[in-house]
Every structure is written in structure tokens, then in C-alpha cells.
Amino acid sequence: MDCFCTYCNTKLEGRADKKFCTPYCKSSYHYQKSREKEQNLFQKIDGQLKTNRRVLKNFNKAGLATVRKERLLKKRLQKEGFEVVFCI
Numbered sequence: 001m002d003c004f005c006t007y008c009n010t011k012l013e014g015r016a017d018k019k020f021c022t023p024y025c026k027s028s029y030h031y032q033k034s035r036e037k038e039q040n041l042f043q044k045i046d047g048q049l050k051t052n053r054r055v056l057k058n059f060n061k062a063g064l065a066t067v068r069k070e071r072l073l074k075k076r077l078q079k080e081g082f083e084v085v086f087c088i
């Protein structure tokens with residue numbers, strides 16, 4: 001019986017229980033599966049906090065900065081559900 005790669009559908013040679021033709025296909029398959037899974041609440045919050053930190057870091061290069069709220073919101077800084085506190 002012929003077996004085919006789970007990711008790219010190439011005919012497999014070797015062990016009977018082999019699922020992928022190359023480590024690249026295996027890695028790509030699992031990466032794609034993880035991207036398809038719906039994010040849980042922790043991942044959503046963590047992702048938003050990382051975005052917020054990155055945006056704030058870009059505006060605060062000199063150590064002290066005043067930035068208009070509209071500019072922060074344009075950069076996708078989320079204000080609802082998270083309290084942003086500045087401590088300098």
C-alpha cells in the first residue's frame with residue numbers, strides 16, 4: 001500500500017508508519033495546525049500586551065514621552081480591557 005505525505009501529498013518511501021516526507025513538511029504541517037487553532041484568552045491577552053509594549057517602546061525612545069491618545073490608538077494599542085500605566 002502506498003503512503004503519502006500528510007502535508008504535501010508526495011509518495012513516501014521508508015518506514016511504514018512515516019507521515020511526512022521531510023522535516024520541513026512535518027514542521028510546516030504542525031505550524032499550520034497551530035495557526036488554525038483558535039487562540040485562547042491567555043494567548044489573546046498576551047498578544048495584545050506584546051503589541052502594546054512594542055507600540056509604547058517605539059514612542060518612548062528617549063525615556064520620557066508624551067503621546068496623544070489618537071496616535072496610540074492608530075498604532076492598534078488597545079485601551080479597552082487593559083489599564084495602561086506609565087511608571088518612569
Ligand SMILES: [Zn+2]
Nearest residue numbers: 005008021025
Ligand atoms: Zn511532504
